[in-house]
Amino acid sequence: MKQHPPRLAQRLFSWYCRNHLHESILGDLDEQFYQNLDKYGLLRAKWNYWLEVLRFVNRFTLKRERFYKSYHPYSYGMLKNTIISSLRFFRKHLGFTTINIFGLTLGLSSFLLIILFVQHEQSFDQFHANKEEVYRVNFAYQDNAGNTTALVNSPPALAPGICGKFPELDKISRLRYTMNCILAREEVQYYESKGYYADSLFLEVLPFEMQIGDPATALDQPNSIVITESLARKYFNDPEPLGATLHFNGATPLKVTGVLADLPSNSHLDFDFLISFSNYIVPEGYASDLSSWSWLGFLTYVSLKPETDPQRFEASLTQHFRDLNPEAENHLLPIVQSVPDIYLGSSGMSDDLASPIRTGNRLNVKALFLVAMLILLIAGFNFSNLSQALSVNRTRTVGVLKVLGAEKKSIIVQLLTESLLLTFGCLLLAVSFVLLIFPYISQYMGWQFDLDWAAMLGVLPVLLLAGVLIGILAGLYPALRLAKRDIMASLKGTTSIWNRSPFQFKYLLLTLQFAMSIGLICATFVMTKQINYLRNTNTGYQAESVVLIKMLPEDMSRFFELYKEQLATEPSVMDVSRSERVVGEPWPFSVIRKVGEDPELSKRIFFNQVDYDYFATLDIPMHSGRSFSLDHLNDPTQAIVINKTAVEYLGLEDPIGQQVHFFELDGPRTIVGVVEDFNYTSLHQEIGPAAVMLPFIDLEFMYVRFDQGQIASQVALLEDTWESIAGSIPLQWSFLDEGLADLYQTEQKLSGMIQFFSLLAIVLACLGLYGMVSFALSQRIKEVGLRKVLGATHSSLYMLFVRTYFFQSLVAMILVIPIIHSLLSAWLEDYAYRVNIGWWIYPAATCLLVAMILMTISMQIVKTAKVNPTELLRYE
Amino acid sequence: MRLHLGEFEEVVLLLVAVHHEDAYGLSIRNSIEEKLNRKVTLSSVHTALYRLEEKGFLESEVGGVTKERGGRRKRLFKITSLGKEALEASRASRDLLWSLIPKISFEGL
Numbered sequence: 007m008k009q010h011p012p013r014l015a016q017r018l019f020s021w022y023c024r025n026h027l028h029e030s031i032l033g034d035l036d037e038q039f040y041q042n043l044d045k046y047g048l049l050r051a052k053w054n055y056w057l058e059v060l061r062f063v064n065r066f067t068l069k070r071e072r073f074y075k076s077y078h079p080y081s082y083g084m085l086k087n088t089i090i091s092s093l094r095f096f097r098k099h100l101g102f103t104t105i106n107i108f109g110l111t112l113g114l115s116s117f118l119l120i121i122l123f124v125q126h127e128q129s130f131d132q133f134h135a136n137k138e139e140v141y142r143v144n145f146a147y148q149d150n151a152g153n154t155t156a157l158v159n160s161p162p163a164l165a166p167g168i169c170g171k172f173p174e175l176d177k178i179s180r181l182r183y184t185m186n187c188i189l190a191r192e193e194v195q196y197y198e199s200k201g202y203y204a205d206s207l208f209l210e211v212l213p214f215e216m217q218i219g220d221p222a223t224a225l226d227q228p229n230s231i232v233i234t235e236s237l238a239r240k241y242f243n244d245p246e247p248l249g250a251t252l253h254f255n256g257a258t259p260l261k262v263t264g265v266l267a268d269l270p271s272n273s274h275l276d277f278d279f280l281i282s283f284s285n286y287i288v289p290e291g292y293a294s295d296l297s298s299w300s301w302l303g304f305l306t307y308v309s310l311k312p313e314t315d316p317q318r319f320e321a322s323l324t325q326h327f328r329d330l331n332p333e334a335e336n337h338l339l340p341i342v343q344s345v346p347d348i349y350l351g352s353s354g355m356s357d358d359l360a361s362p363i364r365t366g367n368r369l370n371v372k373a374l375f376l377v378a379m380l381i382l383l384i385a386g387f388n389f390s391n392l393s394q395a396l397s398v399n400r401t402r403t404v405g406v407l408k409v410l411g412a413e414k415k416s417i418i419v420q421l422l423t424e425s426l427l428l429t430f431g432c433l434l435l436a437v438s439f440v441l442l443i444f445p446y447i448s449q450y451m452g453w454q455f456d457l458d459w460a461a462m463l464g465v466l467p468v469l470l471l472a473g474v475l476i477g478i479l480a481g482l483y484p485a486l487r488l489a490k491r492d493i494m495a496s497l498k499g500t501t502s503i504w505n506r507s508p509f510q511f512k513y514l515l516l517t518l519q520f521a522m523s524i525g526l527i528c529a530t531f532v533m534t535k536q537i538n539y540l541r542n543t544n545t546g547y548q549a550e551s552v553v554l555i556k557m558l559p560e561d562m563s564r565f566f567e568l569y570k571e572q573l574a575t576e577p578s579v580m581d582v583s584r585s586e587r588v589v590g591e592p593w594p595f596s597v598i599r600k601v602g603e604d605p606e607l608s609k610r611i612f613f614n615q616v617d618y619d620y621f622a623t624l625d626i627p628m629h630s631g632r633s634f635s636l637d638h639l640n641d642p643t644q645a646i647v648i649n650k651t652a653v654e655y656l657g658l659e660d661p662i663g664q665q666v667h668f669f670e671l672d673g674p675r676t677i678v679g680v681v682e683d684f685n686y687t688s689l690h691q692e693i694g695p696a697a698v699m700l701p702f703i704d705l706e707f708m709y710v711r712f713d714q715g716q717i718a719s720q721v722a723l724l725e726d727t728w729e730s731i732a733g734s735i736p737l738q739w740s741f742l743d744e745g746l747a748d749l750y751q752t753e754q755k756l757s758g759m760i761q762f763f764s765l766l767a768i769v770l771a772c773l774g775l776y777g778m779v780s781f782a783l784s785q786r787i788k789e790v791g792l793r794k795v796l797g798a799t800h801s802s803l804y805m806l807f808v809r810t811y812f813f814q815s816l817v818a819m820i821l822v823i824p825i826i827h828s829l830l831s832a833w834l835e836d837y838a839y840r841v842n843i844g845w846w847i848y849p850a851a852t853c854l855l856v857a858m859i860l861m862t863i864s865m866q867i868v869k870t871a872k873v874n875p876t877e878l879l880r881y882e
Numbered sequence: 883m884r885l886h887l888g889e890f891e892e893v894v895l896l897l898v899a900v901h902h903e904d905a906y907g908l909s910i911r912n913s914i915e916e917k918l919n920r921k922v923t924l925s926s927v928h929t930a931l932y933r934l935e936e937k938g939f940l941e942s943e944v945g946g947v948t949k950e951r952g953g954r955r956k957r958l959f960k961i962t963s964l965g966k967e968a969l970e971a972s973r974a975s976r977d978l979l980w981s982l983i984p985k986i987s988f989e990g991l
Contacts, residue, residue, distance in 0.1 A: 011952075030944060031928060033954030034907040038924055040950045041912075061925040066932040 011039040012052050015059045023067040031062065085423070091403070092424040099396055105777045106392045107432055109770055110476070113385020114436035116766050117472065119447060120378035120759075121465045122440075126455045127371045130272045130349035130364075136309060137346050139176065140211060141316055143306040143323070144341040144355060147595070149610035155595060156341065156355040158348075158363065160306040162296045165205060172322055174314040179205040179212075181305040182286050183361035186556045186706060188736070189279070190253040191241045197556070197738045198237075200278040200362045202305075203286040209264075211309045212275070212345070218246055219264025228284040231260035234268050237278045255558055256735070258285065271455040274349045276362040289559065291703030293669065299330055300338060302358055307345070316342045353836070356592040369833060370756045373529075376829075377763050380522045382472055384767050387515040388774030390480035393425060394512055395781040397484035404488045405496030417489040418482075425481025426474070433473045437462075451762075452755045483511060513814065516778065520818035520855060523771045525826040526764035527851035532830050532843055533757040539841045540750050546684025546693075547589060548625035549743040551580075551717045552709050553724060554588060556738045559704030565732050566617075566708065572727050573710060578720040581623040584708040586615040586701065589624065589742070590749050592687050593696060600656065601665040601674050611652060612694050613668070614686065615701040621681060623709045631662040631679030634700055638678075642700040646675040650683045652695035668697065675699065688749040692838035709742065717741075768855075772862045779807070779863040783870050794875040803871040804864075811859050819852040887939075887972050893918065894930045895939055895969055898959050906946070906956040907931060931959055939965030 019032060035058055042051035096103040131137060143164065146156045165180040184201040209221035209232070216224075217235060224232050231252055238247050250262045260281060269276060288294070294301035310319055320342040327338055343351065350368040357363055404417055412420075444457045455461075488496075557565075562584065570582045587593050597608035620626075621633050629650055634641045646668060653661045658677075665674045683693045712720050721739070728737040783790070790803060798806075827843065834840040887895065897913050898905040911927045914920050934940045939962060946956040961969075 027928075027932070027957070029954050030906070030957030033951035033956055034924060034928070036952045036954070037908050037948070037950045038911075041908075058924050061923055062928070064925070064929055066929060 009040075009043055009048055009051075011036050012055055015052075015056050019059045019062065022063060025067070025069050027067055031067065035059070084420075088420050088423050089427065091420075092427065095400070095403075095424075099399065102392060102396055102777055102781065105773055106389060106396075107428070107435070109392075109773045109777075110385050110389045110429065110432040111435045111439065112766065112773075113381050113388070113770055114432055114469075114472070115439045115443075116763055117378050117382040117385070118436055118440045118465065118469060119444075120374050120381070120763065121468060122444075122457065122461055123451075123453060123759075124371055124375050124378065125461060125464055126272055126453070127350065127366050130366070131274055131346045133270055133272070134212060134345065136213065137344075139312055139314070140307060140309045140345040141319075141342045142345060142348055143308060144343055144352075145302055146339040146341055147302065147610070148337055148339065149597065150607060151609050153610050155610065157302050157358050158305065158352060158355050159302040159358045160304050160340075161299050161301050161338075162294075162304050163299045164304075164306050167299070168323070168326060171326070172319065174311050174319055174322075176309045176311050177207045177211045178306065178308045179208040179210075180283060181205075181208065181307070182283070182303065183305075183359040184281065185359075186558065186738070187255050188558060189237075189241065190256065191251070194241055195253075195734075195736060196240070197736060198278060199556075200276060202277050202280055202361070203283045204232075204280040205283045208280065208307070211307045214269060214273075215267040217265045217267050218248055221264070224264035225280060225282045227261075227263070228282050229258065229260050230263040230282040231279055232264040232266060233262060233279040234266045234277075236268050238262075238265050254281065254285075255560065260285070272349075274345075274352075274364050276364050289703055299327070302338075305361070308342075316344060358592065358594055360587075360591040367752060367756075367836070369836065370752065373756070373829070373833065374759060377526065377529075377760060377767075380526065381763060381767050381770070382476075384519050384522055384770050384774070386472075386476045386480065387519045388770060388777070389429070389476055390483070391512050391515055391774055392777045392781070393428075393480045394484045395778060397421070397488055398781075398785065400484075400488055401491065401496045404491070405493055408493045408496065414489045418485045421485035421488065422478060422481040425485075426477035429473045429477035429480070433469060437469075451759055452751070512778070513810070516775070517814045517818050517821070519771050519774065520815050521822040523768050523855050524815075524818055524848070524851045525822045526760075526767050527854055528822075528826050528847050529830060530757075530761050530764045531847050531851065532834070532841070533753075533760055535841045536834065536837065537750060537753050537757050539839070540689045540753065540837070541747070543685075543689060543839060545589075545689075545746075546626060546682060549589070549746050551712045551714050552624065552742040553712065553717070553721060553739050554742045554745060555708040555710065555724070556706060556740075557708065557735075559706055561732065561735055562706065562708065563704045565728075566705075568731050569708075569728065572731065573724070576720070576723055576727075578713045578716040578723075580711040580713055581619050582708070582710050583619040583623040584617045584701075584705045585620060586703070586705050586707070587686075588707045588745070589684075589686055590688060590746050592691075596669050598652075598656065598666055598668050598697065600658075601667055605667075608667075609656065609695070611648075611655075611668075612686070612696040614696070614698050615703065615705060616698045617701060617705070620698070620709075623711045624684075625711070626684050627682045629680040629682045631677070633679055633681075641678070642702075643673070644675050645678045646697050646699045647679040647681055648677055648697045649681050649693070649695065651693050652697060653680055655695035668699070689839045690837055768858060771855075772858055775811075775859060776862050776866075780866055783807070783866060787870065790870055791875040791877075794871075800868070800871045804867050807867050808860065808863070811863070812856065815852050815856050815859070818855075819848055823848050887968050890926075891930055891934060892969070892972055894927060895934055895961065895965055898931075898934075898940060898965075899961050899969070903958070904946075905959045934965070935959070937964075938962060939968050 016032065016035075019035070020028065023031065035055060038058070039051050039055050042054050046054075134140060142158065143160045144156065144158050145160050146154050148154045160180075162180065162182075165178045168175065169178055181202040181204050184198075184203060186197055186199045187201065188195055189198045190196075204225055206223075206225040209216065209224060213221060216232075219232065224230060231254075233241075233247075233252075235245050238245055241247070241252060242250055246265060247262050248265070251259045252262065254260050286296075288296060294303075308319075310316065320340060323340040323342070327340060349364060350366045350371060352363075352365050353367045353369075400421075407417060407420075441457065447453075448455070448457075566584060573579045573582050593612040593614050595610050595612045598611040599605065599608040616634075618634050618636060621628060631647070633647065634645055638645065646666065648656075648661065656666075658664055661677050661680050664677045666677060668675055681698075685693055686696060710724065724739060725737055728735075793803060793806075826848075830843055834843070893914065894910060897910045901909050901913065907924055907928045910931070911922055911924050914922050914927070931940065931942075935942055940959045941962055942957050942959045944955040944957055946958060947953055
């Protein structure tokens with residue numbers, strides 16, 4: 007046997023020396039070995055070889071360089087080369103590339119849109135410089151029976167009462183809603199509904215941006231008004247009307263002492279003007295005054311000293327209330343809520359005044375965010391699937407690259423670069439697309455914010471991250487597979503590099519995508535069902551053909567009788583009435599107890615002040631007893647009508663004629679009638695125990711029921727009649743049912759978005775599937791030919807390709823049911839009146855998906871199956 | 883450019899010139915051993931060669947496959963004009979110093 011140099015030593019050398027010197031040194035070593043072998047024998051030669059190998063470790067041999075001249079993958083030349091070869095590849099597979107780019111762009115655009123919306127929802131009240139220190143004091147009221155109502159409101163005595171008493175308290179300020187009012191400058195007069203009476207400190211507690219005027223003093227003087235810039239333009243046609251005068255409700259002159267920049271769209275408070283608090287006079291007939299600690303009719307904002315724990319402040323406030331009124335302990339519980347939390351965190355609380363406060367819903371935001379992520383995932387999966395499928399065509403290219411000396415690493419880098427470039431191209435397209443369509447989309451969705459650069463910059467990191475992730479994840483797997491492949495097999499390019507096991511990566515992705523589509527279809531189903539239910543549920547009253555008129559309480563008391571009398575003579579007018587609260591708005595509550603019962607047993611009850619004919623006007627049937635009537639002279643002070651729920655609630659056997667104490671201060675009232683339950687607020691809330699009585703204060707809302715079908719043609723007479731009796735005072739009217747539809751605006755918006763984006767997701771899924779199937783067919787075209795030659799029928803071929811998708815849809819359905827069911831149940835929980843989800847929707851949604859799948863792929867399969875097998879087999 | 887040569891470097895450089903067209907690591911090592919009767923390792927010769935190449939005194943190309951080398955090519959070195967200059971400078975400085983030695987210095991040695 008011929009002696010050989012020590013192989014281990016050779017390997018050691020090859021391991022540490024990997025540059026151009028390797029070959030010649032190893033040659034020299036071997037040559038020396040054979041010399042030594044002749045001279046000294048094997049052992050010495052081997053020993054010497056080992057020693058030399060160890061001595062050769064130096065900076066020349068250790069230097070890592072390539073055998074050939076290699077360029078950095080991101081050098082100009084290589085990048086150019088990568089781009090050119092990618093573009094050639096794309097051009098060669100134009101159809102698939104278009105699908106790929108289109109799908110990803112669509113997905114990224116939707117993602118971007120939703121993220122913009124979510125970002126806006128979460129940005130509420132973040133613009134206040136002192137947002138960490140400002141809180142609103144809400145109150146929860148608990149009656150003796152343990153019923154709790156959480157309100158955003160607080161009593162008027164709170165702010166002056168605790169000011170200076172707590173060391174952690176910095177500033178405190180109250181707001182009182184002005185209700186609907188008229189502002190006038192000479193002849194220019196409008197109804198305004200977005201205003202508050204505000205304590206002088208208000209603009210320091212919540213420092214809204216002020217254009218002119220001093221926030222510290224603007225509201226100090228009585229008869230001051232601070233208006234927003236757009237209101238200034240509306241009345242004065244001048245953005246800086248400092249010192250000008252506006253007349254409030256036709257009487258009080260107010261001096262403009264400041265102009266605010268228009269409130270940002272992400273402020274939970276949404277007002278146009280602030281009037282000095284000293285102008286607020288408690289209306290006549292109210293049972294409370296400004297020293298009340300229990301009248302929850304105000305909004306209180308506090309700014310605490312930095313580093314104060316709001317929990318501790320809340321605790322000391324609770325203690326304060328306990329000290330104040332020991333016997334009524336636990337009845338009013340203060341809740342301190344940080345201002346940035348108000349918008350999304352107040353969905354369980356109602357506003358006793360129905361003042362213009364924007365509220366969002368955290369769950370909706372989460373749901374949308376989830377949809378955004380799902381869409382991104384679907385788009386990413388599609389992109390990844392198609393890239394992977396397309397990469398099959400690259401085997402030969404990669405083989406040639408390898409023959410020419412490309413290393414694994416450079417191939418991986420090149421393929422990844424291509425994938426990233428494509429992703430970022432799509433990202434750019436998506437951003438420009440969103441910029442282009444944003445105005446239309448936001449109008450369609452009812453979004454009330456503008457797309458500005460700040461918003462775009464805010465989502466940029468997320469977007470870039472998404473782009474990088476998609477680019478790398480989609481590119482990495484095919485790149486690794488291709489780079490690792492044997493050169494000869496790559497060059498032959500005959501066998502597929504993907505095995506056909508059903509647990510392949512891309513089938514997993516496809517199944518997940520199906521699962522998401524099924525989930526989104528289900529969500530769309532249920533949401534649409536719920537919203538239709540809300541719209542069509544019998545509320546217990548008829549809002550059609552009813553016109554709602556809002557007026558100032560003073561005008562109401564001056565003109566109502568005359569107006570009603572004149573309208574009643576018109577044949578098309580059926581009934582006219584008025585009330586304190588309009589249906590749909592939450593009712594205030596008070597306490598009620600049977601005469602003779604312990605005042606401690608008083609129960610909470612919702613109430614409304616209404617006029618004669620109220621039930622007739624809104625077409626609410628009486629259950630028993632009678633409605634208020636002019637024939638009974640004592641009705642205004644001694645009669646009360648309760649709803650059916652209240653009968654059970656109060657435990658009344660035979661309610662008609664029973665005497666109750668309502669409001670404590672009031673004398674006993676007789677229950678004269680029981681009215682059928684009707685849903686006086688929105689369907690979010692259950693019908694509570696409610697009572698109505700004739701008015702003891704001036705009312706704001708008036709209803710006119712017209713004969714059915716005549717409403718559109720007859721509304722003009724409302725204005726004419728009004729003008730003849732009230733002169734220049736404007737009339738503000740609307741159709742009641744239209745206003746009620748706004749109650750479900752949030753739901754409608756959400757459902758609109760979910761529907762829109764679900765549709766998009768399904769389109770994306772089908773698009774991806776289309777690409778996949780076209781690709782699979784082109785890969786298996788010879789198989790189809792062979793099968794046909796061997797006697798396969800069209801239908802058996804069809805089934806061959808379709809059955810995988812059936813199976814996957816089934817798996818997807820099973821995967822998705824638990825997740826989507828719990829999500830939808832959580833969403834429905836928000837509604838007192840809700841639909842059943844129903845188990846049938848899951849198979850139904852799956853069937854729908856399968857139908858979509860079949861529609862997408864059938865044409866292609868049939869087309870392929872119909873071709874003459876000789877043509878298919880001639881493929882090469 | 884520093885034209886200074888170390889002693890071993892100079893020997894290697896000279897031998898590259900000696901082995902015209904056949905100057906590679908092992909041949910130079912063998913010459914050193916045979917002609918100068920000095921024991922050197924292959925790796926030190928190689929290192930010197932690379933250092934000289936780095937300095938620009940040598941250039942190399944590959945070629946000359948033989949069976950004993952396992953089919954591997956040799957790295958053949960050739961002296962450059964810079965290398966020649968360096969050798970000449972070294973020799974000149976030595977000559978200069980030789981010429982400066984007074985005869986008396988070696989007397990009696």
